[in-house]
Amino acid sequence: MNKIFLNIADFNLAVNFKMNKLMVGIFEAERNKLIQDITLYCRNFILKSRPKRIDFTIDISFIHPDILRKKKDFYIMLYRSLGKNRIETSYLINIFEFQWILQGALHLLFLKSGALVFHASANSFGDEAHLFVGKSGAGKSTIMKLLDKKYRALGDDSIIVRRQNGKINCYQTPLVEKNSWMNKTSKKYRLGKIFFLKKAKFFKIEKITDKEYVLNKALDHAWMIKIFNKSSLKSMLEFVDNFDEFYFLYFSKYREELLDFFSKHLSSHQQKSS
Numbered sequence: 655m656n657k658i659f660l661n662i663a664d665f666n667l668a669v670n671f672k673m674n675k676l677m678v679g680i681f682e683a684e685r686n687k688l689i690q691d692i693t694l695y696c697r698n699f700i701l702k703s704r705p706k707r708i709d710f711t712i713d714i715s716f717i718h719p720d721i722l723r724k725k726k727d728f729y730i731m732l733y734r735s736l737g738k739n740r741i742e743t744s745y746l747i748n749i750f751e752f753q754w755i756l757q758g759a760l761h762l763l764f765l766k767s768g769a770l771v772f773h774a775s776a777n778s779f780g781d782e783a784h785l786f787v788g789k790s791g792a793g794k795s796t797i798m799k800l801l802d803k804k805y806r807a808l809g810d811d812s813i814i815v816r817r818q819n820g821k822i823n824c825y826q827t828p829l830v831e832k833n834s835w836m837n838k839t840s841k842k843y844r845l846g847k848i849f850f851l852k853k854a855k856f857f858k859i860e861k862i863t864d865k866e867y868v869l870n871k872a873l874d875h876a877w878m879i880k881i882f883n884k885s886s887l888k889s890m891l892e893f894v895d896n897f898d899e900f901y902f903l904y905f906s907k908y909r910e911e912l913l914d915f916f917s918k919h920l921s922s923h924q925q926k927s928s
Contacts, residue, residue: 658692659701659708661840663814663825665763666705667756672715681716681745688714691749696828698839710759713742733758753829760827761877768889769816771877774848776808776824777801779920782846783808783824785815786903787875792851793905795832800909801916807836808843812877815845815893822897848872849903857915858904869894 658669671689693700713736733743733755739762743755764771774785775798784805786794795810810832814825822845826838850862850871862868872894876886905912 657704658689658696659704660696660699660828661701661705662699662760662828663764663769663816663840664818664842665709665760665767666701666707667759668704668708668711670711670713672713684745685714688745688747688749688752692752695749695753695830698837699828709739709763711740712755712759713740714745714747715742717742717744739763750830757829764814764816765885767816768885768892769814770886770889770893771812771814771827772848772872773811773875773877774813775810776813777805778808778843779805779846779916781844783813783843784846785813785824785848786851787848787871788851793853793907794851796907797851797903797905797912800907800912803909804913805916809836809838817893817896822893845897845899847899847901848897849901852902852904853906854904855906856904857906857911858902859919860902860904862900862902865894868900 656671656673658671660667660669669692671685712733732747732751733741736742741755741759743752747755760771763769772785772787774787775794776783776785777798786797788794798807798810801807808824808826812827812829812831814827816823816825824843824845825840828838849859869890872890873887876890905915
């Protein structure tokens with residue numbers, strides 16, 4: 655295997671395992687291990703054939719990572735840029751370093767496309783994804799696990815949100831999260847609702863109409879947005895302006911009551927829509 659093609663949030667990425675006849679056998683074990691791990695961790699994002707369009711290329715070759723010295727500290731440069739949408743890294747990286755590099759490639763693509771990544775958990779409700787947002791300890795992983803009995807868990811740390819052809823869609827990432835038992839795929843979901851979590855002894859959903867409040871909260875829970883500055887801020891402003899399904903969700907940790915509450919809420923929502 656010399657190439658792997660990944661489809662993540664409708665972006666196509668090529669991973670090239672470059673060969674050099676003079677170096678064959680030196681890093682062969684590392685090369686085979688990296689191919690095996692990428693195939694395992696990204697298995698449901700791998701395309702069966704080369705796509706017509708490649709959005710980003712990651713070349714993996716027989717180079718040594720550069721070591722930089724700054725004052726008394728040493729830093730390892732895991733990759734180097736080869737152009738606008740192409741980087742090169744080494745067979746000496748492990749799967750977690752590859753995922754860090756992949757995350758950086760996705761950031762560049764998202765920056766240009768207006769896509770956003772939320773620190774959120776999510777569950778699927780039919781073809782829709784509902785996102786659950788909150789600070790550490792707010793219950794993102796808890797509510798995801800409780801709902802998973804009936805509504806499939808999609809993520810407990812990061813969910814991609816992307817506006818396409820007038821619709822707002824959600825995607826899973828292939829990145830490793832706390833709950834690695836989730837079977838992630840490249841499937842597209844319509845964004846249903848975004849819930850800001852509030853722990854309570856009761857269940858209640860309350861719509862948020864204050865867009866300034868939503869914007870401030872959304873910025874707090876977006877992936878790396880403060881680093882990317884104007885472009886990312888513009889994307890977030892447009893998203894909040896064009897999406898109205900923001901809610902407070904008050905909930906307790908009783909699974910059956912939570913499932914019953916959501917079942918009734920969804921039934922009521924469907925009746926209002928029809």
